[in-house]
Amino acid sequence: MPEEILYKSTRGKGDAVHSQEAILRGLADDGGLFVPERIPALSIDLDELPSLSYRETAFRVMRDYLMDFTEEELRTAIAAAYDEKFDDERIAPLVRPDSKGPAYLELFHGKTIAFKDMALSILPHFMTIAARKRGLDSKILILTATSGDTGKAALSGFADVPGTEIIVFFPKDGVSEVQRLQMVTEKGKNTHVVSVNGNFDDCQSGVKKIFSDPALRAEMEGCGYQFSSANSINIGRLVPQIVYYVYAYGQMCKLNCIKAGEKINFAVPTGNFGNILAGYYARSMGLPVNKLICASNENKVLFDFLNTGVYDRNRKFLLTHSPSMDILISSNLERLIYKIEDEDPIKTASLMKELSEKGRYQVTSEILERAEGIRGYFASETECFGKIKSLYKETDYIIDTHTAVAAAALDKYLSETKDDTPTVIVSTASPYKFADSVVSAIDPSKHFEGSEGYIDALRSLGAPEIPDAIKEIREAKIVHGENCDPSEMGITVKKVLGIIAN
Ligand SMILES: *Cc1c(COP(=O)(O)O)cnc(C)c1O
Numbered sequence: 012m013p014e015e016i017l018y019k020s021t022r023g024k025g026d027a028v029h030s031q032e033a034i035l036r037g038l039a040d041d042g043g044l045f046v047p048e049r050i051p052a053l054s055i056d057l058d059e060l061p062s063l064s065y066r067e068t069a070f071r072v073m074r075d076y077l078m079d080f081t082e083e084e085l086r087t088a089i090a091a092a093y094d095e096k097f098d099d100e101r102i103a104p105l106v107r108p109d110s111k112g113p114a115y116l117e118l119f120h121g122k123t124i125a126f127k128d129m130a131l132s133i134l135p136h137f138m139t140i141a142a143r144k145r146g147l148d149s150k151i152l153i154l155t156a157t158s159g160d161t162g163k164a165a166l167s168g169f170a171d172v173p174g175t176e177i178i179v180f181f182p183k184d185g186v187s188e189v190q191r192l193q194m195v196t197e198k199g200k201n202t203h204v205v206s207v208n209g210n211f212d213d214c215q216s217g218v219k220k221i222f223s224d225p226a227l228r229a230e231m232e233g234c235g236y237q238f239s240s241a242n243s244i245n246i247g248r249l250v251p252q253i254v255y256y257v258y259a260y261g262q263m264c265k266l267n268c269i270k271a272g273e274k275i276n277f278a279v280p281t282g283n284f285g286n287i288l289a290g291y292y293a294r295s296m297g298l299p300v301n302k303l304i305c306a307s308n309e310n311k312v313l314f315d316f317l318n319t320g321v322y323d324r325n326r327k328f329l330l331t332h333s334p335s336m337d338i339l340i341s342s343n344l345e346r347l348i349y350k351i352e353d354e355d356p357i358k359t360a361s362l363m364k365e366l367s368e369k370g371r372y373q374v375t376s377e378i379l380e381r382a383e384g385i386r387g388y389f390a391s392e393t394e395c396f397g398k399i400k401s402l403y404k405e406t407d408y409i410i411d412t413h414t415a416v417a418a419a420a421l422d423k424y425l426s427e428t429k430d431d432t433p434t435v436i437v438s439t440a441s442p443y444k445f446a447d448s449v450v451s452a453i454d455p456s457k458h459f460e461g462s463e464g465y466i467d468a469l470r471s472l473g474a475p476e477i478p479d480a481i482k483e484i485r486e487a488k489i490v491h492g493e494n495c496d497p498s499e500m501g502i503t504v505k506k507v508l509g510i511i512a513n
Contacts, residue, residue, distance in 0.1 A: 015078040018045040018246055021349040022363065023356025029079040031141035034134075034247035035151070037240030042223045043360065044345050045246045051075035053257065053296040057271040060261035065102035066093050068261065069254045076250045077137070084140050092133035092251075096122045098478065103129070103255045105262035105435070108408035113278070113421060113434040114268060115414070116259045123193060124441035124480045125335070126286065127164035129255055130248035135168045135175065137247045138239065142174060152236040153177040154221060154504065156214035158282060159190040159335045160440065162204070163197070165241040170199025176236070178203040178504060180214040183494065186334055188462040189444050189484065196487035203507040204491035207500065210328050212340050215283075217500035218242070227501055234510055243285025244342050252289030253296070259435050260298055268433050274301040276434040278421040280413040281305045281313060282336035284343035286437060291347065291385065300384075301432045306420035307389040308333045313341055317387030320379040323371040331392055332412045332448040335440070340366070348374070351381040390419035396452035398422070403453050409474045411440040412448045442474055443481045 017027035022043030028036075033045040055063065055071050063071070069089045070082075077085065093102050099120040107114040121128025138151055151174060155165045162179040169177040181194060183206040194204045207214050221227060222238055231238065243249065256277065263269045277300065279287040287305050294300040307314045308331045316322040324339040331337055349359045352374070365372040390398070395412055398419040403409055410418060417436050424430065442449045446465035450457050453472060459465050463485070470477055495503045505511045 013051070016047045016049060016051060016076060018047055020044070021046055021345050021356060022360040030077045030246065031079050031137075031145060034137050034245060035141050035145070035147070035237070035239055037238070037242070037245045038219070038222050040223075041360070042219070042363075043356070044244050044343070046346055046349060047076060047246075050292060050295040053298055055257065057260075057264075057299070060257070060271070061265040063258075063261060065254070065258055066090065068258045069093065069251070072254045072257055073250055076253075080137075080140065088133055088136035088140065091136055096132065103258055105259055105266065106408075107266065107268070108402070108406035113418075113436050114263065114266070115408075115410070115436050115438040116255065117438045118255060119411075119438065119441040119444075121164070122167050122480060123160065123163040124444050124478050125160035125164065126437070126439040127160045130243075130251040131161070131164040131168040131241060133251050134241060134245065134247045135172045139172060139174060147237065149232065149235045149237045151175045151239050152231065152508075153239055153241045154218050155179045155241045156211065156218045157181045157186075157194075158211040158337055159186040160444075161242060163190065163193040166194060166197040166199060166202050166204070169241070170197065170202055172201070176201045176203075176508065177241070178205065178507060180205050180207050180218065180500060182206075182210045182214055183208055185210050185330060185337060187445050187447070189446065189481070190334070192462075192484040192487070192489075193480065195489045195491045196484055198487075198490065203493065205493040205495055205500075205503055205507065207495060207497055209497040211338055212324075212328065213497040215242070215340060215342065217497050221501050221504065224501065234508075236508070242342070243283050249285060249289055249292070249343075252286060253293045256290045256293035256300070257298055263433060263435065272299060274299045274432055276300070276302045276304060276430065276432045277437055278304040278306055278417040278424070278434060279437045280333065280336060280417040280439050281307060282338040282341065284313065284341040284347070286439070287385070288343045288346055290437075294384065302430065303385045304417070304421055304424050305385050305387045306417040307387065308336045308395070308416050309389070309391055310337050310339055311389040312339050313344070314387040314389040316344070317379075317382065317385060320376055321371070321373045322366065324366070325370045332395065332445065333416050335413055336416065347382060347385075351378050386424060388420035388423050390416045390423070394419040399449060399452040403472070407473055409442045409449060409453075409469070409472065410438060411442045412445045412452075413440050414438040415452075441478060442469060443478055
């Protein structure tokens with residue numbers, strides 16, 4: 012048995028902790044992110060991989076990271092997470108609409124039809140196992156900022172889970188109509204949904220501030236609550252995301268796109284850098300990956316950083332048709348920075364301090380070179396719409412606006428590099444979730460009031476059957492109407508929990 016992997020803060024304070032504690036806490040006390048002390052080597056033989064189910068792949072990958080869970084605990088959590096909630100038994104099917112083009116890894120077959128389900132279906136199981144084993148007697152209070160998709164996936168994962176309470180903050184005008192309806196109609200008795208008069212960065216900063224407020228934390232502990240996070244800063248989300256990169260590789264072999272051992276590329280629509288970071292970890296484990304193409308929308312901070320070494324959030328926050336990627340402070344980038352800065356927590360902490368004080372930091376070109384395997388590209392709104400339309404015309408395959416950012420960014424990468432490595436585009440949402448944008452991209456002459464007409468129009472264009480997640484919101488009642496300013500998020504937490512009067 013290899014030695015247990017512990018998790019330490021990217022900012023260096025505090026002891027390294029077991030995976031269960033890292034999952035329960037979400038964020039380290041010094042504001043840093045938990046990272047594994049070492050990356051385990053992939054313990055699956057590449058020749059065997061194509062024959063493994065999603066669940067078996069998940070078990071083999073996760074056991075090497077989450078070593079304080081027993082085999083039985085992991086298998087039970089995996090079986091409960093990746094079950095009939097997914098409308099495709101492959102869980103993460105790989106499809107190739109055009110035999111000459113890239114493959115698409117569809118990560119939207121879960122309950123809320125976006126890739127956040129891949130991790131948020133299992134995170135509540137990890138948390139309840141960890142809480143029970145550690146004899147935690149307080150309630151776990153999940154605070155989550157969402158750019159649209161994490162919110163519903165977390166609500167749905169934690170709904171009515173005993174011993175938990177969840178509050179989701181979303182930017183009032185920054186989510187799609189379907190995303191908003193999915194959240195405000197959530198029925199779970201332990202769920203709370205609050206719209207914030209600000210953008211996603213305001214929501215995320217507000218949550219981080221609550222986490223690192225010792226007085227508030229103590230007060231909440233006194234009331235029987237322990238904070239945790241369902242955002243992608245939680246290592247309990249990152250680890251399950253590594254699984255689908257490994258699984259996709261096996262499926263590429265199975266579809267005869269590659270032979271075991273050959274390298275592939277992944278193009279990843281990126282916002283908070285959580286998804287692509289999991290791909291980076293998969294490669295560090297030894298999965299044969301050549302390039303990771305980090306695709307941004309017009310909020311292209313990551314493109315600029317990866318091409319110049321300057322991270323600068325001092326710019327206009329744009330609302331795009333890929334709202335889940337409308338982010339200027341990419342939290343998980345801190346984990347990459349830590350890695351390329353030679354795992355130096357003092358350096359990492361000082362760069363993050365610059366980011367919070369000046370909104371900007373810079374790394375040297377030698378440091379940036381270490382991230383060479385991650386290539387930054389971006390797609391404009393026009394390019395993204397153009398891609399949805401051309402792919403539909405050529406293949407009848409319909410992609411959502413986020414996936415389109417990756418597909419369009421990949422086109423730019425390919426025309427620049429002529430790289431002929433077989434490529435997987437990570438497809439992060441069902442087109443139904445952004446039906447109005449997708450229909451407008453394919454046929455701009457179509458106009459409807461509200462999302463209903465667009466959903467039917469999408470079906471008429473030949474999209475697969477309307478998913479249950481969409482049918483549900485058509486009938487559901489709106490049950491959440493809380494709203495606050497970014498500065499009031501701490502107080503709002505106490506209000507919605509009934510700790511102080513409304
Ligand atoms: C969250 C999300 C992304 C971005 O993923 P990150 O982990 O934040 O980089 C992309 N597409 C969709 C549909 C999402 O919900």
